[in-house]
Amino acid sequence: MDENSVLNFLRDHPEFLEDYIVSPEVSPDTFERWSIRRAIKFKIPKRPFTGTPMAGGWTIIPGSRLIYETTRDSGNFRQSGECTRILYEITQCCGQIMGTNAVELIVQNDEGAFSCRKTEEGELKLKKVKNSKNASYIQTIVNAANQTIGEIHFYIPLESSEKSIVNVVCTWAAAANYFSEIYNHKSQAGPDSLDVHENIAKQRKLSNFLLDVARSIFHDIVSMDAVIVKVMNFAQKLVDADRASLFLVDSRNRQIYARIFDVGTGDEEHVRVNSDGQKEIRFDMSKGIAGHVASTGEGLNIENAYYDERFNADVDSKTGYTTKTILCMPILIRGVVIGVVQMVNKHNGAFTRQDEDAFEVFAVYCGLALHHAKLYDKIRRSEQKYRVALEVLAYHSVCNSDEVNKLKKIELNNRIIELETIDFNGMRLSELEKPLYAVYMFKTLFSETLRVAYHNWAHGWSVAHAMFATLVNSPEAFTKLESLALYVSCLCHDLDHRGKNNAYMKSMETPLAAIYSTSVMERHHFNQTITILQQDGHNILKNLDPEEYKETLSLIKHCILATDLALFFSNKAKLNVILDRGEFDFSNREHRLLTQAVMMTGCDLVASAKPWSIQTETVKVIFEEFYDQGDAERLSGKEPIAMMDRNQAHMLPQMQVGFMRGICMPCYDLIARIFPKADKMRERCEYNAKKWEELAAEQKAKQEATGSKNGDNDS
Known part of the structure; x- marks a missing residue:
């Protein structure tokens, strides 16, 4: 079959050619390009709109294949077909970029607002609208006189970055419309202006270029x-x-x-x-x-x-x-x-x-x-x-084969008795030994069903050990899934901690604070836990059935969020009321959830229930972190609270007394009422509180002596 036979067939069967051109085989962009090439090639003049009515109350704008619905009280549609075509193409471009068809172009002029869409025949159809549907986002398009000539309505939510993209595309639309108006004005300027056909060609050339840039700016x-x-x-x-x-x-x-x-x-x-x-x-x-x-x-x-x-x-x-x-x-x-x-x-x-x-x-x-x-x-x-x-996060949430092989070379006894007591000093363990001991504790509690991934956070380890010592001495208190959630939550409750508390995150308007409105860091820690569980080979819950898996994740979230001290006071109050009334029942799910929340707080504060030497060593580390936060706040023009103020370091004993008496002791008193075997934590905390009170008294006496001496010197 040669070219002539094809041409003869198309001449004899024009309906075949028409069916093919308007079929899905030819994209709207291709059809539009053919139309423009034809108009330029034969120099088809663009006539002004005459408002010729069509059947059904719709009107076609010649030269641009644009029709709109006429009303009895409206005159000619004054917005040019070329401008509307540009706006429509921009709208479709935005929809393609956002990956949605839920967009609509609303064009405006003196007669009101019109909804624009393309018919199956490829014509642009305008219908007057009174009230558009409720859009999730509206992007306005203005002309050079800062007048609104169109709106793009999105019926899906857009992220801030997506809104910026839409804004850029619409800027191109405004520029394209501006050029169209300039060249339209020149073509009507009189006999000294350029030939009208040359103006049309330039106008189409410029408009096509702007549309091409708008389309390609996000591709090439x-x-x-x-x-x-x-x-x-x-x-x-x-x-x-x-x-x-x-x-x-x-x-x-x-x-x-x-x-x-x-x-x-x-x-x-x-x-x-x-x-x-x-x-x-x-x-x-x-x-x-x-x-x-x-x-x-x-x-x-x-x-x-x-x-x-x-x-x-x-x-x-x-x-x-x-x-x-x-x-x-x-x-x-x-x-x-x-x-x-x-x-x-x-x-x-x-x-x-x-x-x-x-x-x-x-x-x-x-x-x-x-x-x-x-x-x-x-x-x-x-x-x-x-x-x-994300790469850094993935790197830190996955242990490599070298680290695993090092752990495998270290052998531990089948049972480590000293680890089952609250007095165990985890600080003497090396960074390599801590994850190994964490695995040992996990296996002791859950060796029948699950394995754990590698973790290497010192505080998480200490909190997990405190929970281990509590659970191993009260194995009947919780179900296996609840014990699993408690232990995993202790290991993961501070993942990716930034060394700053929730108040700092909010006052500094950090990205995390913008994502989470309450329990900022705790919600982030839980999300990091999920991230680790999603890593290949790290899902320690994969052997659970779907219902157990869902329940365990829910419990883990509950337990990690409970480490927000802001929630402790309400949890404590509710649990005290239940205990005072003699209504506490381990079979009651609400009672168990409250108990788990208070236990998470107690384990998180376990340094206050350690031997005095461990307690003081830990407090030094904690306060150094507090002071770093205070320094950062002061650099930002904010005055830190006394606990975070390095200049108030001499007040540390007094602040520790308040912390021990106001939070730690009430917490361990509550835990001891539920778990009598945990009374040693309460006793140790009481001992440490008295030691801090002694130091606070000494500090106060020194200050008074110094003040008295200075007073004598002044006199």
Whole structure:
């Protein structure tokens, strides 16, 4: 089958060709491109809208395949079909980027608001609407006069980064509409204006370019350099120049610079490598045409470069290139010059006033392009940092084979009696031994069904040991799943702790505080636990059936959140009421949950129930962390509380007395009422509290003696 036979078949069967063109085989974008090519090829003039009614109360706008519903009280639809087509394409672009069809374009004019959609025949259909559906997010599109010409309604929630993306795309829409209005105005300006067909061709060319950039900015444009290349290529074609250059302004160093340049045609002596490892060419703003424009913010149209004293001929002398005509325009954002675009050597004669006008308008577009390219460079860099953070998190939540092999080489006795007492000093264990002892405790409690992953956190280990000592001495108190949740929660309750408390996270408005409104760090610790469980080979709960798995995760969350001291007081009050009334019953799920919560607090504070030597050593470490937080708060202009204030270190004994008497002792009193065998924790805490009271009394006596001595000296 040759070409002629195909053409003859299509002529004889036009319905076949029509069915194929409007079928899903041809995408709307392809159909649109064919239509535009046909209009340009045959120079089909774009006629003004006449409002020809159609059956069914809809109206078609000639030239743009746009129809809308007429009403008795409305006149002609004043918004151009080209503008609406641009807005519709932008809307579809946003929908594709967000991965949803739940978007709607609402265009506006003097007659009201119209919903826009595309029919099966490929026409744009407008229907007047009174009240649009409740949108989750609305992005407005404004014209050069800051008037709203359209809205994109999203019926799905959008993240803040997605809203930024939509904002960028709509900026392109506004720029495209601006250019359409400019060229429409020129085509109606009178006999001295360009030929109407040439204006239509330029308008379509510009609109198509803007649409192409809007579509491709999230696909092939991956950096600011790519945006600059697109800008330079189009600017060069816009005024028919031989070469194009774009320089950015470094106002701090009073320099202009470019990363996109041809070294063979530039001044290699000025080439430098910036902090990102990229080559740059830099010039002082006091030199050359571009430097003058960057300094003054005024455009220049030079017919003979060598007759202008501001022209720097050094580049020509080194490259052999002859610069004749120059058109150089500033790029401004909010009145500040951010760059300079320079066109060199128009192919036919000198740059005209019309070139200046077109280029001045285009410079506005350049500013938008560069501004949003910078924004997306920042977003891309932030995304890369986020991925690095995920990699670091994954690295720290997975133990490698070398670490596992080291652990396997260490042998432990079948039973370690001293580990079953609360007096055991975990500080004498090496960092390698701690996870091994954690595995031993886990196996002792749950050796029949489960295995544990590798953990290496000293505090988590101590808390887990306290829970182990409690559970092994009261094995009948909880079910296996509850005991499992308690032990795992102790190991994981401080995963990825930042050394700062919840109050700090909220006052500093950290990202974590933005995610979680209550129990900020505790919720983060639980999420890190889930992250570890999801790692290959680390799901120690995989042998549980779905219901048991769900229940265990729920208990783990409950137990980890219970380590938020803000929750302890309400838990304590509720449990005391139940015990005082003699209503406590281990078979009651609510009673068990309250008991588990208080036990988590008791194990978390276990340092206060350790022998005095361990207690004092631990307190020093704790307060050093507190002081680090206080230092950070003071650097941020906030005054830390006394407990966090390094300058109040002499008050440590008094603060410990308050902590021991206000939180620790009530907690262990409560635990001892439920588990009599845990009374030793209460006794040890009482002993330590009295020791702190002795130190506080000594400190107070010293202060009084010092104050009295100073008073005598004063007298």
